[in-house]
Amino acid sequence: MGYSYALPRRYGQTIDCFYKCLDLSKLLExxxxxxxxxxxxxxxxxxxxxxxxxxxxxxLKFYKDGLDLAAQMHDKERxxxxxxxxxxxxxxxxxxxxxxxxxxxxxxxxxxxxxxxxVLQTRLQALQGLADVYKxxxxxxxxxxxxxxxxxxxxxxxxxxxxxxxxxxxxxxAKGYLLWHVGQSTxxxxxxxxxxKLGLALHNRSIEFHAYLGLGYLFFLTxxxxxxxxxxxKCLEIALGMSDKHLEATSKIGLGDVYMLTGDNSKxxxxxxxxxxxxxxxxxxxxxxxxxxxxxxACTVAGKYCEGLQHLEKCLKLSAEVGxxxxxxxAYLGLGxxxxxxGKYEAAVANFEKGLDIAVQITERxxxxxxxxxxxxxxxLISPDEDVAEQYQTALNIAEEIGNAYEKSRSHLGLGKLHKxxxxxKxxxxxxEKGxxxxxxxxxxxxxxxxxxxxxDQVGINExxxxxxxxxxxxxxxxxxxFGALAGYWELGDLYNKxxxxxKALELFERYLAISxxxxxxxxxxxxxxxxxDIYKQQRRYYMVKQFQxxxxxxxxxxxxxxx
Numbered sequence: 001m002g003y004s005y006a007l008p009r010r011y012g013q014t015i016d017c018f019y020k021c022l023d024l025s026k027l028l029e030x031x032x033x034x035x036x037x038x039x040x041x042x043x044x045x046x047x048x049x050x051x052x053x054x055x056x057x058x059x060l061k062f063y064k065d066g067l068d069l070a071a072q073m074h075d076k077e078r079x080x081x082x083x084x085x086x087x088x089x090x091x092x093x094x095x096x097x098x099x100x101x102x103x104x105x106x107x108x109x110x111x112x113x114x115x116x117x118x119v120l121q122t123r124l125q126a127l128q129g130l131a132d133v134y135k136x137x138x139x140x141x142x143x144x145x146x147x148x149x150x151x152x153x154x155x156x157x158x159x160x161x162x163x164x165x166x167x168x169x170x171x172x173x174a175k176g177y178l179l180w181h182v183g184q185s186t187x188x189x190x191x192x193x194x195x196x197k198l199g200l201a202l203h204n205r206s207i208e209f210h211a212y213l214g215l216g217y218l219f220f221l222t223x224x225x226x227x228x229x230x231x232x233x234k235c236l237e238i239a240l241g242m243s244d245k246h247l248e249a250t251s252k253i254g255l256g257d258v259y260m261l262t263g264d265n266s267k268x269x270x271x272x273x274x275x276x277x278x279x280x281x282x283x284x285x286x287x288x289x290x291x292x293x294x295x296x297x298a299c300t301v302a303g304k305y306c307e308g309l310q311h312l313e314k315c316l317k318l319s320a321e322v323g324x325x326x327x328x329x330x331a332y333l334g335l336g337x338x339x340x341x342x343g344k345y346e347a348a349v350a351n352f353e354k355g356l357d358i359a360v361q362i363t364e365r366x367x368x369x370x371x372x373x374x375x376x377x378x379x380x381l382i383s384p385d386e387d388v389a390e391q392y393q394t395a396l397n398i399a400e401e402i403g404n405a406y407e408k409s410r411s412h413l414g415l416g417k418l419h420k421x422x423x424x425x426k427x428x429x430x431x432x433e434k435g436x437x438x439x440x441x442x443x444x445x446x447x448x449x450x451x452x453x454x455x456x457d458q459v460g461i462n463e464x465x466x467x468x469x470x471x472x473x474x475x476x477x478x479x480x481x482x483f484g485a486l487a488g489y490w491e492l493g494d495l496y497n498k499x500x501x502x503x504k505a506l507e508l509f510e511r512y513l514a515i516s517x518x519x520x521x522x523x524x525x526x527x528x529x530x531x532x533x534d535i536y537k538q539q540r541r542y543y544m545v546k547q548f549q550x551x552x553x554x555x556x557x558x559x560x561x562x563x564x
Contacts, residue, residue, distance in 0.1 A: 040069040040078045047085055056093050063089060080109050080122045087129050094285055094322040096133050103130040117157070124153045128171060136286075138325030138362030140178045147175040162202060169198035173210040180218055181326070183365030183402030188218055209238045209247055216254050220261065221366060223405025228258045249278040249287045256294045260301065261406065269298045289318045289327045296334050300341060309338050329358035329367050336374055340381070348378045369398040369407040376414055384421035392418065409435045417491070425498045432492060489515070493531070502535055509535070522562070526555050 043066030050059035067082030069075075087102035106126040113119045131146035150171045154164055176191030192214040199207030216231030232254035239247035256271035276291035278284065296311035316331035318324070332355035339348035356371035358364075373395035379388045392415045399407035412435030419428035493508030509531050516524035529548045536544040 040066045040073065040075055040082075042066075043069065044078065044081055044085060047089070051089060051092075056089055060086070060089050060093075076109065076113065077116075077118055077122075080106055080119060083109065084122055084126050084129070087126065091129060091133055096137055096323050099133050100130065103127075103133070117159075120153060120157065121159070124150055124157070124167070127153070128167075128174075132174060135174060135178055137323045138329075138358070138364065140182050140363055144175065144178050144182075147171050147178070151175075165198050165202055166204065166207070169195045169202070169204070169207045170210070172198070173207070173214060176214045176218075180214070180221065181366065182363050183398070183404075185218055185222060185403045188214070192218065205238050205242055206244075206247075209235050209242075212238070213250065213254060216258075220254075220258055221406070222403050225258055225262050229255065232258065245278050245282045246284050246287060249275040249282075249284060249291070252278075253287070253290050253294055256298070260294070260298050265298055265301050269295065269302070272298060285318065285322070289315055289324060292318065293327060293330050293334060296331070297337070300334065300338050303341075305338055305342060309335070312338065325358055325362045326364060326367070329355045329362070329364060329371075332358070333367070333370060333374060336378070340378060345378050345382045349375060349382075352378060365398055365402045366404055366407070369395045369402070369404055369411075372398070373407060373411050373414060376411075376418075380414065380418050380421065384418060386418075386422060388418055389415060411435075416495075420491075420495055420498075425495060429495055429499060432495065436488070436492075497531075497535060502539055506532065506535055522555055522559050526552060529555065 043062045047059040047062035047066065050056075050062060063082060063085045067079060067086065070078035070082050083102045083106035087099045087106060090096070090099035090102060103126045107123060107130070110119050110123040110126065114123075127146045127150050131143045131150065134140070134143035134146065151168070154168055154171070157164060172191045172195040176188045176195065179185070179188035179191060192211050195207060195214070196211035199205075199211055212231045212234045216228050216235065219225070219228035219231060232251055235254065236248065236251035239251050252271040252275040256268040256275065259265075259271065260268035272291055272294040275287065276295065279287040279291055292311045292315040296308045296315060298308075299305075299311060300308035312331050312334045315327055316335070319327035319331060332351045336348040336351035336355065339345070339351060352371055352374045356368065356375065359367035359371050372391055376388050376391035376395065379385070379391065392411050395407060396411035396415070398404075399411055412431045416428045416431035416435060419425070419431060489508045489512040493505045493512060496502070496505035496508065509528050513525060513528035513532070516528060529552045532548045533545055533552070536542075536548065
C-alpha cells in the first residue's frame, strides 16, 4: 500500500504505511525469523520513502539498517537490494566512490544466483547504476560496456512489457550521451531516436525529455543551431508541464549553450542565471556545475573577466570535488580563454594543457579537439610559427572525424590567422573562407525563423555571420579584437588588401566603418578611415581619398568635443 501512495506523489502517506510495517515487524521480530526479514524489508521501504521526499541522509540510514539486518538473516535477495539502494543514494549525493563500491558488491553477490529472475533484475539495475557513475566520472568506455550488458539482460527478461521498455529507453538515452562524448554522433543519434520512439509509445514525458535533450546537444555539436533550439525548447515545455525544477534548469542550460554559440550572449546569460537560481533553490548540485560553466564562458565573452573567472573557478571546484572529469576539463579550457583575453598567454597554455590531459584520459573527443585548437591559438599569439599548423591540423582532423562543425570552423580560422601572420596569404584566404563558410551555417541569425536558418549555410562570408556568430568568444580572441563583428571584417579586409584584391578589401573596411559608426566608437572609425585612405591612394582614386580625409577631420573634432 505504501508504494501505491507513492505513484500519485502522496509521499506522507507512503512514509506512514512503511512506519506501520516497521512497527509490526518489530512485534514479530522476537518471535520469528520472518519478523526480522520483514523488518529488513520495512527499513528498505522507509529508505525509499525518505528518498521520495528528497531526504537522502535519512534514506541512507534506513538502507544501511535494512542491509545489516538482511546480512544477519542471510536474506540474499534483500541483501542485494540493500547494496543496490545504497549505491543509488550515494550516486544521488555525488559520492561516486561509495556508489561504485556498493554497485560492485551488488553485482558480486548477484553471481551466487544468476538465474533467479529477481536477482537478474537487481543485477540489471546495478549494472545501470555502475554505468551511470562511469558516465558522470568520465569513464566513457567502461560506461558503454555496462550499458551494452544491460541491453543484453533486458532482451532475456520476461516481465511487464511497458516496464522493460521504460528501462530500455533510459539505457538508450544514457548510451547516446556517452556515444556523442566519444565522438560517435551517428550512433548517438540512433540511440536518442530509439529513446524518443519508446518515450512516445509509453506516453512517458520524462523519457521524451531525455531524448530531446540528447538530440539538442547533438544538433548543437553538428552546427544545426535551429534544430538544437527547437529540441531544448521542447525539453523546457515538458519540464514546465511536469513542474520538475531539475529538468527545467537542465533545459535552460542547453538553451544558454546554443544562444552563446550563435552570438546572443545576453540571452545566454539570462538562461544560465535562471538555471543557477533554480539549482541554488533546489540544491541541485549536478546542475550548478554546468550553470557556473555557462555563466563563466558567457561573462568572459562579454568582457566581464572577473565574473567569468569566479564562475569558472566554482565550476572547477564543484567538478573536482565529485570527480566530474568532463566539467573539470571544460573549466580548465574556459580558464584558458580568460587568460587569452587578459593577455596571459603562458598561463592559457598551462590551462589548455590541463584540459587536454583530462580530455585524452576520458576519451572526450569534442574536448580534445577544442583543447588542441586552443593550444594552437595560444601558441600563435605567443610566437607565430609554421610548426603550429600541425596542432591545428590534428584538431581539425578530430573535428571532421566526429562531425563537430564548430571546431572545424575554429581550426580553419586558426590556420588562416597563422598563415596570414607568416605571409602565406593565399593559404590564409583559403582557410578563412572555409572557416567562415562553416560558421555561417551555424550562425542562426534568427533562431525563431526556420526559413532564415535554412538559408544560412548558403550565404558564405556575409553580414549574417559576422554580426551574429562572431560576437562569441571563439573569434573575439582568435582574431585579436573583443568586438567580434569588427574583428571579422578587419581580418578579411586586411588579407584581401595584402592579396591586392582591393575592391573586396574596400567593401569589408566600409562595412567595418558602418558598424563602428553605429557603436559611436571614434577609435574604430578613425582606424577604418585611415585604412580606406591608404587603399584608395594605391588605386589613385583621389576623390575618395579626399572624402575619407574629411571624415578623419570630423572624427578629430568630435574627439576634441568629447574631451572638453
